[in-house]
Amino acid sequence: MFSLFSKKKFESINVRDLSEKLGKINLIDVRESGEFKAGHVPKAKNIPMNILLKNPEKYLNEKEEYHIICQSGSRSSKTCANLSSQGYQVVNVSGGTGGYPLPLKK
Numbered sequence: 001m002f003s004l005f006s007k008k009k010f011e012s013i014n015v016r017d018l019s020e021k022l023g024k025i026n027l028i029d030v031r032e033s034g035e036f037k038a039g040h041v042p043k044a045k046n047i048p049m050n051i052l053l054k055n056p057e058k059y060l061n062e063k064e065e066y067h068i069i070c071q072s073g074s075r076s077s078k079t080c081a082n083l084s085s086q087g088y089q090v091v092n093v094s095g096g097t098g099g100y101p102l103p104l105k106k
Contacts, residue, residue, distance in 0.1 A: 009084040012077075015069070015095035019102060026066045028052070028059075029097070030079050039104030041069060041097055049075050053082055060088050069093040 018027075022043045029040050030049040040046065047059055049070070060066060066089065070076040073094040080092040097104060 010080040010090050010092055012092040012094045013067070015093050015099045016101055018093055018100070026064060028066055028068050030068055030070050030075050035071065037106070039097065039106050041100055042105045044069060049079050053079065056083055056086060056088060062087055062089070065089040065091065067091045067093055070096050071098050072096045
């Protein structure tokens with residue numbers, strides 16, 4: 001199981017580079033709904049990690065690319081590893097909302 005996470009099959013971008021892409025990408029925040037409501041990156045859609053990983057086909061299209069974000073980058077990295085192994089095109093947003101340089105939307 002650990003080999004799945006060590007073999008990186010997805011890209012990562014730094015959260016500081018995210019602002020210029022907002023509105024042009026599919027951005028999914030995998031934090032819990034309470035965390036999301038407390039503040040999130042503009043244009044992000046909230047789908048908690050456990051819900052997204054349970055039924056990704058309900059929320060994702062294999063032909064589209066998705067940027068995945070969380071608070072620090074840990075949950076988003078795990079989510080990306082899981083989804084990329086299933087054939088989804090995902091990009092991890094490292095640094096997460098905790099490193100986002102602009103005010104978060106509430």
